[in-house]
Structure formats: C-alpha cells, structure tokens
Amino acid sequence: MKKILILNLLIIFLISCQQQRSINDMDSIAEEYVKLVLEVGQYDPVVIDAYHGPEEWKPSELSEEEKLNFPMDKLIQASDKLLHLITHFSETGLSESERMRRLFLEKHIIALRAKIQMIGGKKFSFEEEARLLYDAEILRYDQQYFIDALTSLENLLPGKGNIGERWNEFRSKFVIPQEKLDTVFSTAIEEGRKRTLRYIKLPDEENFLVEYVKNEPWGAYNWYKGNSFSVIQVNTDLPVYIDRAVDLASHEGYPGHHVFNALLEQNLLVKNGWMEFSVYPLFSPMSLIAEGTANYGIEVAFPGKERIDYEKNVLFPLAGLDASQAEKYYKILDEVNKLSFARNEGARRYYSGEFDREQLIDWLMKYRLSTRERAEKSVDFIDKYGSYIINYNYGLQLCREYIERKCGTIENPAKRWELFKQLISNPYVPSALK
Numbered sequence: 020m021k022k023i024l025i026l027n028l029l030i031i032f033l034i035s036c037q038q039q040r041s042i043n044d045m046d047s048i049a050e051e052y053v054k055l056v057l058e059v060g061q062y063d064p065v066v067i068d069a070y071h072g073p074e075e076w077k078p079s080e081l082s083e084e085e086k087l088n089f090p091m092d093k094l095i096q097a098s099d100k101l102l103h104l105i106t107h108f109s110e111t112g113l114s115e116s117e118r119m120r121r122l123f124l125e126k127h128i129i130a131l132r133a134k135i136q137m138i139g140g141k142k143f144s145f146e147e148e149a150r151l152l153y154d155a156e157i158l159r160y161d162q163q164y165f166i167d168a169l170t171s172l173e174n175l176l177p178g179k180g181n182i183g184e185r186w187n188e189f190r191s192k193f194v195i196p197q198e199k200l201d202t203v204f205s206t207a208i209e210e211g212r213k214r215t216l217r218y219i220k221l222p223d224e225e226n227f228l229v230e231y232v233k234n235e236p237w238g239a240y241n242w243y244k245g246n247s248f249s250v251i252q253v254n255t256d257l258p259v260y261i262d263r264a265v266d267l268a269s270h271e272g273y274p275g276h277h278v279f280n281a282l283l284e285q286n287l288l289v290k291n292g293w294m295e296f297s298v299y300p301l302f303s304p305m306s307l308i309a310e311g312t313a314n315y316g317i318e319v320a321f322p323g324k325e326r327i328d329y330e331k332n333v334l335f336p337l338a339g340l341d342a343s344q345a346e347k348y349y350k351i352l353d354e355v356n357k358l359s360f361a362r363n364e365g366a367r368r369y370y371s372g373e374f375d376r377e378q379l380i381d382w383l384m385k386y387r388l389s390t391r392e393r394a395e396k397s398v399d400f401i402d403k404y405g406s407y408i409i410n411y412n413y414g415l416q417l418c419r420e421y422i423e424r425k426c427g428t429i430e431n432p433a434k435r436w437e438l439f440k441q442l443i444s445n446p447y448v449p450s451a452l453k
C-alpha cells in the first residue's frame with residue numbers, strides 16, 4: 020500500500036516537472052519572439068507599436084548604414100526556428116489559457132515571418148497578406164454589392180445628382196467647430212469611461228492624455244505607454260464630424276484600445292508574466308482583435324438609441340449643432356457605413372495592379388462616398404499600412420458575430436460586457452473566433 024502511494028507521488032511529481040518544463044519552454048520561446056520583434060523593428064519603425072518590456076532586451080542601436088542592409092535570411096531563419104518550436108510544442112497537460120497562448124504565439128510568429136519577407140521586398144496579394152499578418156480569411160465583394168448599397172441611399176439623401184456630393188454636402192452641417200473639438204471630445208471620452216467602469220474594473224492608476232496633431236494618414240491613434248497609460252492623438256487635418264466624437268472616444272479610449280492594452284498588460288503580462296505581451300507588433304493578429312473590439316466597443320458602450328439620445332442631449336449642444344437632424348443623420352450614416360468594405364475591395368484591386376492610385380481615389384469617391392481629400396488620405400493610409408484596413412470592418416464583424424453568437428446581444432448588456440471583457444483580457448486570435 021505504502022509502495023503504491025510513493026509510486027503515485029513520484030508519477031505526480033514527474034508530471035508536474037514535465038508541465039513546469041513545458042511552460043518554461045513556452046516562456047523562452049516568448050522571450051526569443053519578443054527579441055526578434057525588437058530586432059526587426061530596427062529596420063522598420065512602424066513594426067513596433069508599443070514596447071514596455073526590459074530595457075536590456077532591446078538590441079543595440081544600428082547605424083544608418085547598417086539599417087540599409089536588412090539581414091532577411093538571418094531573420095527568416097530565426098523565425099523558422101521559433102515557428103518549428105511552437106508548432107511542435109506539445110499541448111499535453113496545458114490549461115485552456117496556455118493552449119490559447121501557444122496558438123497566439125504561433126500565429127504571431129507566422130505574421131512576423133511574413134513581415135520580415137515584406138521588408139525584404141516580397142509582395143503578397145491582398146488576401147494572402149491579410150491571412151498571414153492578421154489570421155484573417157477575407158471575402159471578395161463584387162461591384163454590384165456596392166451599386167445596390169448606393170441605390171438604398173438614393174432616396175434617403177436630400178437633393179438630386181451625384182450621391183457622394185449629396186452626402187458630403189449634407190454631412191458638412193455636422194462638423195464640430197475646431198474651437199469646440201476639445202470640449203466635445205473630452206466630454207465623450209469621460210462618458211465612455213464612466214460607462215465602461217460600470218462593467219469593467221480597471222487598474223486604479225489608469226489614465227490617458229489627449230493631443231491634437233496634423234499631417235498624419237490616420238484620423239486618431241492610441242499610443243500605449245505601459246502602466247495603464249495612453250496618449251490619444253486626434254488628427255485635425257480634415258473636418259471632424261460629430262459622430263466621430265463618440266466613435267473616437269470609445270475606439271481609442273473606453274472600452275477600446277486603452278482598455279484593451281491595460282487589461283492585456285494587467286492579466287497576461289503582470290499577472291502571468293507572459294512576456295510576449297510586453298510588445299505590440301502592429302502588423303499582427305493582435306491588431307485585428309484590437310481594431311475589431313475597439314469598433315465593436317462603440318456600440319457596446321453606446322447601444323442602440325442610447326447613443327443618439329446622449330448625442331442629442333449633450334454633444335450636439337456642446338458643438339453648437341442642430342440636434343433636430345440627429346436621427347436623420349444617423350439613419351443615413353448607418354447606410355453609408357455599409358459601404359466600408361469598398362475600401363478593402365478597392366485596395367485589393369490596387370494590390371493586384373488593376374487600379375493605379377488615381378483609379379483607387381475614383382473608386383473610393385464613388386463607392387465609399389469619400390471627398391477627394393479623404394480618398395487621398397485613405398490611399399496614403401493603404402500605402403503605409405497595407406491590408407491593415409481590414410482590421411476595422413472585418414475585425415468588427417468577426418468580434419460582433421462572436422459575442423452575439425454567445426448571447427451577448429443588445430438585449431443582454433451584462434452578458435455582452437462580460438464577453439467583451441473576456442475577449443480583451445485573453446490571448447485570442449482571429450481564426451479562433453469563427
């Protein structure tokens with residue numbers, strides 16, 4: 020009897036040693052992965068969106084000359100080695116969250132490898148790039164889809180003639196005057212914070228700073244600095260419409276990027292010591308979940324009619340805009356937003372060589388109803404960030420469908436917030452949400 024007990028104890032001890040060893044191995048893969056991201060980031064500064072890991076993990080600064088000699092083969096070899104280790108990593112004895120971690124690392128190493136190839140000059144098709152970098156299988160849309168969506172706008176918009184011109188003319192009445200932008204935006208972001216805090220506990224020290232900038236290809240950006248602190252920049256190159264106040268406040272702040280980064284840091288980096296969460300590689304599956312949840316977070320924080328009521332009562336008066344048109348504005352905007360996939364489709368054709376820059380601008384003006392200025396900005400964004408654009412609309416669709424499939428619907432707000440929080444606190448990858 021005693022012998023059996025000792026044998027059992029020995030087996031338990033051996034299993035736990037085995038588990039301990041495999042977890043440690045995953046830690047060392049994670050460390051190598053972070054160091055490789057940092058190394059690749061030296062050749063292309065856009066690669067790393069945020070890093071708040073150990074200072075000594077950073078490689079020593081390269082000279083300008085060294086930066087021109089991209090060591091693609093060496094970096095590919097390093098990523099292949101990591102990919103081999105993580106794909107052959109046994110899941111036996113791993114908990115559910117450790118399995119998620121393994122898959123997260125695998126998908127992120129695949130993305131890093133593809134990015135290394137791209138820096139080295141490789142050009143993927145739009146779909147292939149989206150699959151490798153963002154773990155996304157995107158759909159194609161034919162022209163007829165957008166023509167049909169435009170038809171439903173025909174009767175909603177005032178006036179006659181070109182739909183894009185009519186939309187932009189109507190929309191021009193909803194621009195936030197420059198001098199009121201900060202008041203309106205700060206109010207919206209505080210409201211987003213208040214609504215988020217009802218459902219999500221955030222670290223006590225969490226905070227943010229808002230800055231207004233110019234000459235950027237994006238509308239707004241969250242620069243996460245670590246320790247639950249974000250710098251949110253709003254670009255004022257182009258007119259900022261009233262709907263953007265709640266959009267940007269939720270997307271960049273609460274419950275969007277700021278909360279996403281703070282929760283991943285708190286739950287995975289600080290609590291678990293998972294070092295892969297000390298770095299944020301921009302061109303990676305993390306971005307799809309980040310942008311998808313940030314966009315979905317807008318309707319989670321301001322569901323259905325609540326948004327229009329809040330805007331009519333608070334933001335429209337603050338901006339000095341006529342609130343009697345708010346319902347009509349949002350009804351049309353909902354229809355216009357259905358055209359968002361026109362940007363993906365235009366970019367796909369731009370990648371394949373079917374469109375040049377000018378043809379893509381024309382396409383965006385026609386099917387995305389952009390002004391020429393906005394279409395040009397959009398092409399600048401595509402030139403810099405490529406298929407990243409799919410993270411906004413495809414990401415939104417994927418996150419929304421995932422949460423609603425699990426009963427996190429508008430009728431069930433507590434459940435919706437709970438699933439939302441889970442999604443932004445764990446190592447999810449896009450293909451796991453299907």
Ligand SMILES: [Zn+2]
Binds near residue numbers: 270276
């Ligand atoms: Zn974003």
